Amino acid sequence: MKDDSVIWQTRHFVYSHIADTTRPPSVDETAAHFGISTEEASELFKELHNRHAVFLDFDKMAIRMANPFSGIPTDFKVHANGKTYFANCAWDMLGIPAALHCDAVIDAVFTESNESVQLEVKDGKVTNGDLLVHFPLAFSQWYDDLVFT
Secondary structure: OOOHHHHHHHHHHHHHHHHHHOOOOOHHHHHHHHOOOHHHHHHHHHHHHHOOOOEEEOOOOEEEEEOOEEOOOOOEEEEEOOEEEEEOOHHHHHHHHHHHOOOEEEEEEOOOOOOEEEEEEEOOEEOOOOOOOOOOOOHHHHHHOOOOO
16 A cells, blocks of 8 residues: 555545546546556555545546546536536535635536526525435445445
């Protein structure tokens, strides 16, 4: 296992890459950035996964989630800083403007009704809508099946 400073440098790179490009870096991009092998970069990704700093799709050795950001398209689109990010869920769609310290417009789809909604976040507050977000599981159970949650 790598020392903590390398692991957290990798985490910082992952989040900076997402903020800049709207997507997580690949193992190859991470290896190139740090001047290491793809195997070493894969091990760093695995260690970040083990520490719940990211959530990997092991079949592709790709970052599926770096909360609040999603590595795949979802029904939760966050338009911020002239870019469109995907959030993992309703909770994370509000976390992206907080993480980026910016205003945002959010396009989301209600899971049960398939109805679309648009929210605006300005100065850290939702400025339109009076919505209730429902979570089917308690927070303590989210990691039991993170993709479902």
